[in-house]
Amino acid sequence: xxxxxxxxxxxxxxxxxxxxxxxxxxxxxxxxxxxxxxxxxxxxxxxxxxxxxxxxxxxxxxxxxxxxxxxxxxxxxxxxxxxxxxxxxxxxxxxxxxxxxxxxxxxxxxxxxxxxxxxxxxxxxxxxxxxxxxxxxxxxxxxxxxxxxxxxxxxxxxxxxxxxxxxxxxxxxxxxxxxxxxxxxxxxxxxxxxxxxxxxxxxxxxxxxxxxxxxxxxxxxxxxxxxxxxxxxxxxxxxxxxxxxxxxxxxxxxxxxxxxxxxxxxxxxxxxxxxxxxxxxxxxxxxxxxxxxxxxxxxxxxxxxxxxxxxxxxxxxxxxxxxxxxxxxxxxxxxxxxxxxxxxxxxxxxxxxxxxxxxxxxxxxxxxxxxxxxxxxxxxxx
Amino acid sequence: xxxxxxxxxxxxxxxxxxxxxxxxxxxxxxxxxxxxxxxxxxxxxxxxxxxxxxxxxxxxxxxxxxxxxxxxxxxxxxxxxxxxxxxxxxxxxxxxxxxxxxxxxxxxxxxxxxxxxxxxxxxxxxxxxxxxxxxxxxxxxxxxxxxxxxxxxxxxxxxxxxxxxxxxxxxxxxxxxxxxxxxxxxxxxxxxxxxxxxxxxxx
Numbered sequence: 001x002x003x004x005x006x007x008x009x010x011x012x013x014x015x016x017x018x019x020x021x022x023x024x025x026x027x028x029x030x031x032x033x034x035x036x037x038x039x040x041x042x043x044x045x046x047x048x049x050x051x052x053x054x055x056x057x058x059x060x061x062x063x064x065x066x067x068x069x070x071x072x073x074x075x076x077x078x079x080x081x082x083x084x085x086x087x088x089x090x091x092x093x094x095x096x097x098x099x100x101x102x103x104x105x106x107x108x109x110x111x112x113x114x115x116x117x118x119x120x121x122x123x124x125x126x127x128x129x130x131x132x133x134x135x136x137x138x139x140x141x142x143x144x145x146x147x148x149x150x151x152x153x154x155x156x157x158x159x160x161x162x163x164x165x166x167x168x169x170x171x172x173x174x175x176x177x178x179x180x181x182x183x184x185x186x187x188x189x190x191x192x193x194x195x196x197x198x199x200x201x202x203x204x205x206x207x208x209x210x211x212x213x214x215x216x217x218x219x220x221x222x223x224x225x226x227x228x229x230x231x232x233x234x235x236x237x238x239x240x241x242x243x244x245x246x247x248x249x250x251x252x253x254x255x256x257x258x259x260x261x262x263x264x265x266x267x268x269x270x271x272x273x274x275x276x277x278x279x280x281x282x283x284x285x286x287x288x289x290x291x292x293x294x295x296x297x298x299x300x301x302x303x304x305x306x307x308x309x310x311x312x313x314x315x316x317x318x319x320x321x322x323x324x325x326x327x328x329x330x331x332x333x334x335x336x337x338x339x340x341x342x343x344x345x346x347x348x349x350x351x352x353x354x355x356x357x358x359x360x361x362x363x364x365x366x367x368x369x370x371x372x373x374x375x376x377x378x379x380x381x382x
Numbered sequence: 383x384x385x386x387x388x389x390x391x392x393x394x395x396x397x398x399x400x401x402x403x404x405x406x407x408x409x410x411x412x413x414x415x416x417x418x419x420x421x422x423x424x425x426x427x428x429x430x431x432x433x434x435x436x437x438x439x440x441x442x443x444x445x446x447x448x449x450x451x452x453x454x455x456x457x458x459x460x461x462x463x464x465x466x467x468x469x470x471x472x473x474x475x476x477x478x479x480x481x482x483x484x485x486x487x488x489x490x491x492x493x494x495x496x497x498x499x500x501x502x503x504x505x506x507x508x509x510x511x512x513x514x515x516x517x518x519x520x521x522x523x524x525x526x527x528x529x530x531x532x533x534x535x536x537x538x539x540x541x542x543x544x545x546x547x548x549x550x551x552x553x554x555x556x557x558x559x560x561x562x563x564x565x566x567x568x569x570x571x572x573x574x575x576x577x578x579x580x581x582x583x584x585x
Contacts, residue, residue, distance in 0.1 A: 004513045051516040058501075059526060094410055221437050221462060224490030237462055314410045315458055315469065317440075328456065330445055344441040344458075352493040381516060 002035075008047050009037045016044060019363070023052045029126065029370065030377025032351075038363055046358035046366055048351050053381040061341030066092055066307040067166060069341065074160035076343050077379040079122055082108075082115035083320035084343075085164035090245060090316035091327035092166045095309035101297040104168030105247040110289050111154060111163055112318075113282040114181070117188070118147040119321035120228075120275045120282075123374040127272055128199050130371040131208050136199040143191055150181055166307060167300035178290050185283050192280060200276060209272060210263030213357055213369040220266065223356075224349035227323020229373055232258035232274045233266035239319035251288045253281045268372035275374070308336050322346035322374055347379035384466040387412035390434060391468075398424055413456075413469035421472050422482045422508075428459060428470075429487050435461045436468070439484070442494035444502040446476075446528045453479045453502055453527075474504055483509035501526035 012018055022033035031052040037044040057076055061069050073088045074081040086108055093100065100108070125140030148158040153174055155163035163170055199205055215225065220233035230237060238255040240248040256277035258270035311333030317326040323346035330340040350373040358366060385393075387405060391414050395402040401420035406413050416424050428436040440458040447454065457470040472481045483506035485491045493515065495506040500514040503524035514521060522533050535541050540549065 002519075004519050008511070051514075051518070054516040056525060219489075222489045224439060224488070224494075235462065242465065312410050315441075324440070326441055326458065328441065328443060328458070340443075340445045342441070342443040344443075348493065348497075349490050352490060356489075 005035050005047055005049055009035065009045065012037060015039050021046075021366075022049075029375055030380075032370075032375070032377050032380065034354075034366070036358075036363065036366070041362050041364070043358050043361050043363055043366065046354060046361075048354050050351060050377075050380050053377045055378075055382065057382045058341050058343060061338050063337065065336045066309075066338060069338070070165065071160065071162045073343075074162055075378060076382050077320065077322065077325070077345065077347075077376060078159055079376050080115050080119040080321040081159065081161050082112045082163060083318050083325055085161060086112060086246075087316055087318040087320070087325045087327045087343075088329075088341075089164045089166050090318065091314045091329040092307065092309065094314035094316050095312055095329060095331050096166070096307065098167055098300055098303065100168050100246070101300060102247065102294050103172075103296040104298040104300070106289055106293050107169040107173060107298050108164060109247050109251075110173070110286060110293075111151065111161070111169070113285050113289070114147055114151060115161075116282050116321045117279050118144045118151075120279050121147075123275055123321075123371075124195065124199070124272065127368075127371040127374075128205070131205070131368050133199060133202070133205060136195065139191075139195070139198065143188060146184055150177070150184065153177055153180075165299055165303070167303035168298050170299070172298045173293075178293070181286070182290060185286060189280070189283055192276065192283075195276060200273060206262045206269065209269035209368060209372070210267060212263070212268040212365055213361070213372060214264045215266040215353065215357065217266065219353070223353040225323070225353065226346045226349065227319065227321070228274045228278060229271055229346070229350055230323060231256065232270040234258050239317060239324060243317075245316075245318060247289075250292055251285045253285050253288075256281065268368055271372040271374070306336050309333070317344075320346060322350075322376065322379060343382055345379040345382065347373075347375040347377075348382075350375050351380050384461075384464050385433065386466075387468055390466065393431070393434060394424060394427065397427055411469050413471055415454075415471045415473060418472050418474065418481050421470075422484060422487070424470070425457075425484045425487045428468075433464075435463045437462055439488035439490050439494070440467075442484075442491055442498060444498045444504055444526075446502065446526065448476065448528050451476050453504060455481050455498060455504060457484070478505075479503060480505040480507055482507050483512075485509055500524070503527065 009018060016037055016039045019036040019038060021036055023031045033049040034046045035049060036046045057072055060072050070085060073084040076084045121140040121144040125137035128136035152158045155161050155171060215233050217233045217235050220230050220235060234257055236255060236257045241255055256274050258265045258274055260270060261273055262269050309331040311331055313330040315326060315328050317324050326344035328342035329338050332339040391405040398420055401417040403415035428434050436459040438460045440460050442457055444453050444455045453474045453476055455472045455474060460467045474481055481504060483495055495509055496515040498504050499506060499512050500516050501524055506512055523530055
């Protein structure tokens with residue numbers, strides 16, 4: 001069954017070798033496989049082979065009713081499940097013409113920004129680990145654990161949240177939770193400084209990543225990169241600011257853009273450092289959200305038990321931790337089940353750029369490159 | 383300057399006339415349908431025309447409509463520069479769906495069209511590397527079609543079974559029987575039993 005992949009490698013000369021990397025490999029962030037043709041340490045090409053985690057989530061979306069699909073969206077990206085929840089909820093709300101109560105919108109933003117920090121922590125930690133720095137991973141996971149605790153208190157789950165609902169969120173913020181989260185944010189900002197000392201400006205780390213895997217802005221757009229990967233290439237675009245959804249209009253925040261801090265704009269280091277800066281912005285957004293949090297309902301009181309939108313189709317997108325996540329939901333108007341649910345994810349398009357950029361790269365750098373793109377296997381394969 | 387869907391549609395139909403269908407009633411997201419032959423030219427125009435400048439192909443997907451005997455391929459476009467979006471659709475015959483590949487216009491279409499090919503069976507003509515992406519290369523059928531029937535198994539592993547334990551036992555038995563059969567065939571005829579060496583009686 002590998003013939004087509006091997007054909008893609010072309011002729012293999014005596015000096016070249018074909019290496020198989022994955023699907024089980026500690027540094028490929030899940031079950032992803034690469035077939036690498038290399039001459040010594042230099043790759044001629046790395047062909048990604050995906051699909052090992054394909055669970056037919058889009059097909060499931062046609063089989064279950066609208067509210068029943070919400071827990072499945074968690075599994076589309078289990079490191080940033082809040083965004084997957086929100087994107088789907090937004091698409092169905094758009095179909096129904098439903099407005100979410102303002103407090104519900106704030107709960108969504110708060111849960112999403114916490115989730116963004118948690119997801120970026122994994123990205124930053126594993127990036128260090130992938131290129132040989134084991135300690136920062138433990139430091140990153142320690143903070144993520146605290147966020148998991150907070151989110152657990154908020155919605156009862158630590159990974160697959162199923163927190164957002166069509167029309168709002170499932171639960172209001174519990175008593176004392178905001179104070180606890182504020183304390184965590186105060187502590188976390190100091191920890192971010194610590195990451196900078198421990199990892200970011202570490203000379204070995206900087207030299208390892210500077211100028212590696214450079215993606216110019218035009219190429220990034222052409223290959224459909226989104227989110228931090230796109231911004232690291234110098235494209236100043238963030239859905240939260242430029243096409244705001246929910247309550248993001250209410251917040252003031254910066255959008256970090258790659259500047260070529262140590263090498264070129266759009267190299268692996270830029271993609272790493274943009275995430276560190278984004279965590280600081282998420283902290284700022286969270287503080288503003290706590291200050292402005294209005295009273296009221298968190299779930300629209302008139303969401304019907306049986307959701308049956310009129311025939312039509314809706315496209316909704318959110319700025320996930322891995323960039324734009326789009327939901328395309330088609331309703332046939334006669335059924336409680338969607339006719340089609342499509343999930344557009346950032347990891348899928350990010351995988352598409354690996355093959356063209358792998359030519360001439362060192363094998364060891366492939367691992368750093370994949371880590372910098374922050375691809376997550378379930379989001380690629382769905 | 384960001385254009386409305388009506389303005390975008392007017393610009394495209396002024397250029398391509400008959401090949402561009404009417405703008406759908408402004409339900410949720412406005413879209414228009416393009417004839418398959420003209421798709422590549424329309425897409426090039428959408429990307430290169432300075433007033434449109436659709437530099438970002440957000441998504442390519444398809445929707446199956448067995449009643450109309452159609453598969454509609456759906457393109458979501460966005461312009462970073464001008465901050466407007468539009469949805470373009472192409473209708474394909476279900477029996478042999480095909481559409482021109484837009485990979486020459488936007489590179490990201492490479493993987494997205496592979497996914498549509500894999501899950502819907504739409505042949506994208508001119509695609510440089512059209513092969514399955516989610517399913518294995520030797521998979522039969524296109525799972526996101528509405529009339530898709532599971533083949534009942536893959537690589538001799540059935541997916542219809544009483545319980546997984548029963549199935550594992552059956553697989554174990556099959557492996558053991560095959561091994562025994564092979565051993566029986568390969569083993570040389572048993573040598574005549576050698577007389578036992580005398581052993582001392584131990585009490």
